Amino acid sequence: MDNIRIGIIMNGVTGRMGKNQHLERSLMSLIQEGGLTTKEGKKIIPEIILVGRNSQKLAELSAQHSGLPWSTDLDNVLSDPKYTLYFDAQTTGLRYTSVKKAILAGKHIYCEKPSASNLTQALEIYKLAEEKKVKHGVVQDKLWLPGILKLSQLIQQNFFGRIHEVRGEFGYWVFTGECEPAQRPSWNYKKSEGGGIIQDMVCHWRYLIDNLFGTITDVNCMAMTHIPQRWDEMRKPYICDVEDATYTTFLTEKGILCHFNSSWCTRVRRDDLLTVQVDGIRGSAVAGLRECYIQPAESTPKPVWNPDIPQPINFYEGWMKIPDRKTYENAFKEQWKLFLLHIVENTPFPWNLLEGAKGVQLAELAYQSWHERRWLKVPPL
Numbered sequence: 001m002d003n004i005r006i007g008i009i010m011n012g013v014t015g016r017m018g019k020n021q022h023l024e025r026s027l028m029s030l031i032q033e034g035g036l037t038t039k040e041g042k043k044i045i046p047e048i049i050l051v052g053r054n055s056q057k058l059a060e061l062s063a064q065h066s067g068l069p070w071s072t073d074l075d076n077v078l079s080d081p082k083y084t085l086y087f088d089a090q091t092t093g094l095r096y097t098s099v100k101k102a103i104l105a106g107k108h109i110y111c112e113k114p115s116a117s118n119l120t121q122a123l124e125i126y127k128l129a130e131e132k133k134v135k136h137g138v139v140q141d142k143l144w145l146p147g148i149l150k151l152s153q154l155i156q157q158n159f160f161g162r163i164h165e166v167r168g169e170f171g172y173w174v175f176t177g178e179c180e181p182a183q184r185p186s187w188n189y190k191k192s193e194g195g196g197i198i199q200d201m202v203c204h205w206r207y208l209i210d211n212l213f214g215t216i217t218d219v220n221c222m223a224m225t226h227i228p229q230r231w232d233e234m235r236k237p238y239i240c241d242v243e244d245a246t247y248t249t250f251l252t253e254k255g256i257l258c259h260f261n262s263s264w265c266t267r268v269r270r271d272d273l274l275t276v277q278v279d280g281i282r283g284s285a286v287a288g289l290r291e292c293y294i295q296p297a298e299s300t301p302k303p304v305w306n307p308d309i310p311q312p313i314n315f316y317e318g319w320m321k322i323p324d325r326k327t328y329e330n331a332f333k334e335q336w337k338l339f340l341l342h343i344v345e346n347t348p349f350p351w352n353l354l355e356g357a358k359g360v361q362l363a364e365l366a367y368q369s370w371h372e373r374r375w376l377k378v379p380p381l
């Protein structure tokens with residue numbers, strides 16, 4: 001049976017996300033498996049071209065992946081009809097211009113979040129993609145994390161009864177780069193390059209909460225720059241002119257209060273780098289990236305406040321771990337598979353540029369709420 005070859009332009013793949021998650025763990029992994037199987041039993045085979053600025057890095061990456069073609073000339077690659085899909089994992093500030101160019105060249109679009117640096121641009125590329133009738137998608141990887149899938153199943157099974165509160169704790173210590181190299185790129189801490197943890201994380205909380213707990217209707221945000229100086233990739237000191245932690249509260253249409261802390265300045269003493277605790281009348285759950293623990297009402301311990309004696313309850317013992325009932329794939333790869341099937345078979349793919357724009361909208365409102373120190377309504381888009 002014939003294979004279906006899809007030419008994919010991958011821009012920004014020498015970076016962390018582009019290389020690790022999208023190229024290696026998603027598309028190369030699919031290629032190594034012999035392609036993605038369609039309903040009719042055909043195989044979808046990605047045909048990748050790497051695009052970027054740095055020839056040396058591109059040549060090295062190509063050599064690591066059996067000589068994938070590469071180019072530093074995006075315009076030229078966009079004019080090649082062999083490539084029908086444009087993928088973008090560049091730094092956020094560069095996304096809008098390149099994605100717009102790709103839409104105008106008639107390419108389908110798949111891109112990292114945030115889909116643009118501001119709502120006007122995010123909506124513009126959504127509308128343009130619709131007008132040009134190209135298919136489009138935005139990465140919403142957290143939805144396919146095993147821990148979140150388990151949480152989502154608990155909600156569907158009505159494990160919680162009425163959910164009243166959700167608490168998200170995201171973050172870890174990002175080294176300053178002074179004595180130990182930082183594990184995040186320095187542009188994350190520079191306004192002019194699209195940095196800031198609100199812009200980076202609030203768009204994740206948008207789709208996570210909208211999908212699991214109901215559409216967000218209100219937002220209240222506080223943020224700070226806790227560490228004002230860092231050292232870049234060349235070990236040169238620079239000033240951080242964006243927030244590196246944000247403490248944000250959301251309300252949903254279902255009346256569920258969701259509070260998410262996001263910080264690059266905190267040391268972890270919890271189950272995982274992201275934990276989401278959900279409290280309901282009939283039970284609670286705590287999801288991490290892979291695991292999810294539950295405590296039903298029936299086995300909830302009854303603590304009594306008494307700091308004069310050692311704590312008699314080991315609170316961790318009162319939780320049950322949900323077993324893996326299947327093998328989970330990489331979350332980015334799962335979403336890629338759905339997008340490729342959407343292109344080939346026209347299967348539904350709701351995680352599009354409009355949903356991406358909703359994330360950008362929420363980040364923008366979070367900044368406004370922080371600066372004006374007040375709750376804001378989140379208008380429907």
Ligand SMILES: NC(=O)c1ccc[n+]([C@@H]2O[C@H](COP(=O)([O-])OP(=O)(O)OC[C@H]3O[C@@H](n4cnc5c(N)ncnc54)[C@H](O)[C@@H]3O)[C@@H](O)[C@H]2O)c1
Pocket residue numbers: 011012013014015016017018052053089090091092094112113114139141185187200
């Ligand atoms: N989905 C997620 O969980 C997740 C996590 C982290 C980052 N991201 C997003 O992925 C994107 C990339 O983040 P990253 O952490 O991989 O960053 P990175 O700095 O590691 O990579 C950025 C890429 O953009 C390219 N680039 C940078 N400046 C450029 C310029 N001036 N011209 C052309 N190319 C340029 C770099 O060469 C590199 O390939 C960001 O938009 C970020 O928001 C998503």
